[in-house]
């Protein structure tokens with residue numbers, strides 16, 4: 001058992017979190033994560049309407065009686081989704097933990113707090129972590145440049161971002177981006193975090209509701225097979241390297257504007273990747289950690305393996321090294 005300020009705060013057994021994932025963070029995966037003693041987040045905007053989100057939360061409750069949360073991602077959009085209505089659905093469903101991500105969460109933080117909901121805010125820089133702390137969130141999830149999805153524009157990898165944030169953030173903080181095994185968990189704890197958040201690793205599990213061929217692609221890919229799209233628009237996103245993402249990067253280099261690539265990068269195409277199992281149909285998020293993913297275990301096997309490996313690294317390898325140092 002690894003207990004930290006974060007496990008105490010959110011009331012789960014293991015310091016392991018499954019962050020929000022568009023099209024992936026559904027009841028099947030989130031309930032499996034909860035049943036394994038970790039913390040999973042349903043992704044609000046994967047549900048077409050706030051009413052669908054209410055139904056998805058209820059469906060998840062039929063699959064687990066352990067705590068789980070909801071992710072609310074606030075990203076720049078031409079036609080923003082009805083955030084306040086999604087927020088209301090979360091509150092009215094009696095959810096007690098929310099993961100916020102993206103721009104200017106204050107309004108949501110204020111409302112969630114009024115209802116006693118704990119907020120884990122995910123961000124990619126120390127300054128945003130500190131501003132979220134000032135806003136009153138309960139914990140920070142700090143996402144390094146290795147991560148799938150939006151790594152921000154500072155390009156600071158976890159090895160620097162986690163300890164620099166840990167030096168300044170006072171509330172519990174978990175480390176995100178590039179984690180997939182017990183060695184990573186120990187490293188995060190050593191760098192000053194109180195747990196880990198994972199996306200990509202949870203995609204390649206039995207309960208993850210995406211096509212088997214995409215899970216197998218993640219296993220086959222190594223750490224070099226991602227692309228950073230939307231760099232020229234300062235809205236960088238790390239996605240799998242494929243026919244579409246390489247084309248988008250090439251078009252951006254030639255000065256393409258969002259309008260020119262809009263159809264190629266559409267969410268609808270990305271969704272078809274997961275449904276039809278063809279990795280070249282659209283852009284889909286994946287992180288560098290795919291280089292460390294070699295199998296498709298159940299969520300329970302994955303979580304217990306990470307914890308057991310972390311304990312082994314601490315009790316055997318690190319303890320032995322420290323002893324050797326002591327007797328040298």
Ligand SMILES: Cc1cc2nc3c(=O)[nH]c(=O)nc-3n(C[C@H](O)[C@H](O)[C@H](O)COP(=O)(O)O)c2cc1C
Nearest residue numbers: 019020021022101147148149177178198199200287
């Ligand atoms: C397929 C996929 C979709 C994601 N969608 C979201 C999202 O909608 N909102 C969000 O806050 N983070 C999203 N993320 C980011 C994850 O929550 C997490 O921060 C990230 O995956 C951590 O990096 P890792 O993949 O190296 O573990 C997504 C990640 C993946 C892999």
